[in-house]
Every structure is written in structure tokens, then in C-alpha cells.
Amino acid sequence: MNRQRILLLSAVHPATDPRILYKIAPSLAMHYEVFCALPNAHPDQQESNIAFINLPCFRQLLSRLLFCHPVMLWKCLRIRPNLVHIFVPELIPAAFLFKWLGAKIIYEVQENLYKKFSIKQFNNGLLFRSIFRLFDHLARKSFFCVFTEDAYLDEYDNLAFPHAIIHNYASIPFINEYGVRRFAANDKPEFFYAGVISMERCFDVLVTALSKLKSRYPDFKMHLFGSVRFQPDEAASLPGYAEIRPNLIFYGYTDQKTLLSYAKNALAGIALLKPVADYPDSYTTKLFDYMALKLPVVASDFPLYRRVVEQSECGFCISPYDAGILYQKLLWLIENPEKSAVMGRNGRKAVEMHYNWKQEEAVLLSFYQTILEHSGES
Known part of the structure; x- marks a missing residue:
């Protein structure tokens, strides 16, 4: 037939x-x-x-x-x-x-x-x-x-x-095949971002937070997957960018089969967006991938995101403009590995039950x- x-x-x-x-x-x-x-x-x-x-x-x-x-x-x-x-x-x-x-x-x-x-x-x-x-x-x-x-x-x-x-x-079988998570040593913490890289998606806020983090953990790594939507001089003008540039790894757009392997040592997935355009009404799709990977998430405090992240107890929802709070949350995730692991497991459970x-x-x-x-x- x-x-x-x-x-x-x-x-x-x-x-x-x-x-x-x-x-x-x-x-x-x-x-x-x-x-x-x-x-x-x-x-x-x-x-x-x-x-x-x-x-x-x-x-x-x-x-x-x-x-x-x-x-x-x-x-x-x-x-x-x-x-x-x-x-x-x-x-x-x-x-x-x-x-x-x-x-x-x-x-x-x-x-x-x-x-x-x-x-x-x-x-x-x-x-x-x-x-x-x-x-x-x-x-x-x-x-x-x-x-x-x-x-x-x-x-x-x-x-x-x-x-x-x-x-x-998230596709759980796909995540299982390509994204097995491990845990990094706390003296060299790693963080993970997948998606378009732009100021609307809080790259400027991330730079400020990471520049503060560098004074405590100078060898951190920030993995950034996605197309960049700003000019090099725009990034260079951000306070603290020059100091943390060696810690930022830009991969460009990458097949998900490849990028998921870089999450294996990460302590958190970043899902921050500013309340512009249709962002407050739309999930950033990587939110659910982070959860399926057992990564604690740091997301914007949109009501849409709060219903997922806070009800699942799998991370933090913060102001997408507050670099100080972002720094504090990243520091907390580094220094509280057991509680961070619980958040990661909670996120995975929520995906298995609801967001798959x-x-x-x-x-x-x-x-x-x-x-x-x-x-x-x-």
C-alpha cells in the first residue's frame, strides 16, 4: 500500500x-x-x-x-x-x-x-x-x-x-542519546547557552554578571551556541567584556547533536530574554532541553516561565535586567552542588511528566x- x-x-x-x-x-x-x-x-x-x-x-x-x-x-x-x-x-x-x-x-x-x-x-x-x-x-x-x-x-x-x-x-530519547550530563569541578565552573545571541536576549546582562563572577572563579567557561546578532564593536563596548572574553566560547549555529555534548559539565542553562516583541508570550525552546539535561535553569521572570520553573522547582526566575541577581544565582549554583543537583532532577522529572x-x-x-x-x- x-x-x-x-x-x-x-x-x-x-x-x-x-x-x-x-x-x-x-x-x-x-x-x-x-x-x-x-x-x-x-x-x-x-x-x-x-x-x-x-x-x-x-x-x-x-x-x-x-x-x-x-x-x-x-x-x-x-x-x-x-x-x-x-x-x-x-x-x-x-x-x-x-x-x-x-x-x-x-x-x-x-x-x-x-x-x-x-x-x-x-x-x-x-x-x-x-x-x-x-x-x-x-x-x-x-x-x-x-x-x-x-x-x-x-x-x-x-x-x-x-x-x-x-x-x-524536549525529545527525551534524543536528549538521552546526545546529552549525558556530568558535573564540573567547582573551581572551573561551566555554563551553557543555546539560541540566538543578542542584546534582546540579555547578552549585555550576562557579560556584567560574568565579569563579577570572574573575580571569584577566574577560570569559568561560558559556552554560547547560536548566531550572533550584534557587531563586534558593540560587544567590545560592554563593561567587563574585555576581561571575560577569554572565558566566552562562541560556537555559532551548531547541530543539536553536537552542542548537547557540551552541556555535560555545565552547572546551569541560561534562558534570559528581555520583555520585548513576543518573548513574554513564547517559551525559549531551550528551556525544556536544559530541564531534560538536568541543568538548573536561570530564566526571565515572565509569568509564562514562572509557571514552569518555579512550579517544577528546577531553577530561578529573575529580572532580565538585573546582572547583580544573575551573578548571585550563578554563584549559588556553584557553591551549592547538592541543591543544584536536586533542581536538575526536578527539571528532568517535569519534562518526563509534562514537557516532552x-x-x-x-x-x-x-x-x-x-x-x-x-x-x-x-
Whole structure:
């Protein structure tokens, strides 16, 4: 019996995007024939029962529209998928073409761009905003939708088709395979951060706190994984940056299979964001990975985060502007290893009970089944 064909499609996400590659695609591949079209994907990439389609990679939206999208259509239309799952709004026009050819469409909303435009550095012109609003509202009336956060429904409250909320919780089997935690000696403490590195995500506050920590623990290490969204001179102007620069290790964007191994000696995972754009309404996805790794977390004091961190007793929620409090919490975690370990175990237990991909996978598969059995237009 021929399995139905699913096309997972993004012109922006990297070929090792953890949500697409390590969660959604493997979950679907157990039941469907899955094709994954991503920038810089390798056709010989080894993931079970998933076929990869390489797309050109461009940072600027206009370049993607001119050079990536035509290649994407040429490579993907011939697949004749039963369902196309798009992960960025710029693909909405292409999705209408797939729909015209008979495919069902899922439009996944991973950020509230209506709030996010205020801090975006690229593709943020008035023309882009206007075009986004037009096609986003067309998609609401024409496609099925997936949301990664409950709060996004406050904006998307006029949907014509069924929707699902599928959180980006931690995959416990994946964490178990690639992220075995050990414990560092207290005289050389290590800390861990994964995600975009920017001032909006408290890099300036982190630098100030770590410069204070260096007087007590001069050999600490701060592992920083993710793309950097500021200029070198902007970082160099931060008080204390020059003193701690040898302690900061920047890895750039890194496959999650690789970066998790660097958490093995860490004492805490940092999940601080300032209350800008859609951050107070959205989980930083690494929060749940830290918890699954048994890392105590230091997170922003947003009500959304407090409900997870404080109820689970797995770390601290602090002001994202207060470097002094951050320093105190890091110092406490270094000097109270037994209590820190309890926090780590509490976080892992909370993930096993509530914040795991297995339960989200069930929602995903049920939603797909509903869509593919849906007899109306989509």
C-alpha cells in the first residue's frame, strides 16, 4: 500500500533545525512518506525514512524569492505531495500553488511577527510588512494552522480551518542519546547557552554578571551556541567584556547533536530574554532541553516561565535586567552542588511528566490524520 506523501518545507530554517529534523520529520516518517526541503540539506543525509531536498541558502528575503523559491518549486512540485507543511510565511504564495494542484496545506506559526517586527534586523521594510499582513490573512482563511505557543491564538482568532497547538518540548530519547550530563569541578565552573545571541536576549546582562563572577572563579567557561546578532564593536563596548572574553566560547549555529555534548559539565542553562516583541508570550525552546539535561535553569521572570520553573522547582526566575541577581544565582549554583543537583532532577522529572515531545507527537499525528481525512478544501 502506497503511503501518503508529506512535504516539510522551509526556505529559512537550517538543514539541522531540531524541531523539523529531529521531532516532526521522524514522528511523521513512521506513518507517511516524508520529504524534507531545507536550505543546504544533503540528499544523502542519514535520517530514517526521510528524503532530503537541497535548497539554496540566502539571508535576504528578496534573494530567496528570486533564487530559492524557483528552485524549490522545480524540485518539489514533481513530488506531488498529499500535504505540504510550510514553516515560514514567505512560502504562503507557493503553498497556494500546491493547494491548486490538490495538496492539503499546513501553515505553521512559530513566532508572532506582528510583535517581532519591532526587533527584526533583516527583512523589516514597510513593503515586507504589508505583504506579510496580506498573505498571512489569506492563509488564515485558506489553510490549516499549527501554532507553537498558546498565546498566538490571541492574534490568530479568525481561522477558517481547524488548528493545533504543538509545543516545542524536549525529545527525551534524543536528549538521552546526545546529552549525558556530568558535573564540573567547582573551581572551573561551566555554563551553557543555546539560541540566538543578542542584546534582546540579555547578552549585555550576562557579560556584567560574568565579569563579577570572574573575580571569584577566574577560570569559568561560558559556552554560547547560536548566531550572533550584534557587531563586534558593540560587544567590545560592554563593561567587563574585555576581561571575560577569554572565558566566552562562541560556537555559532551548531547541530543539536553536537552542542548537547557540551552541556555535560555545565552547572546551569541560561534562558534570559528581555520583555520585548513576543518573548513574554513564547517559551525559549531551550528551556525544556536544559530541564531534560538536568541543568538548573536561570530564566526571565515572565509569568509564562514562572509557571514552569518555579512550579517544577528546577531553577530561578529573575529580572532580565538585573546582572547583580544573575551573578548571585550563578554563584549559588556553584557553591551549592547538592541543591543544584536536586533542581536538575526536578527539571528532568517535569519534562518526563509534562514537557516532552512524545505528547506533542500524539497531537501532531492526530492533526495530520484529521487533515488527510478532511473532504473539503484546504
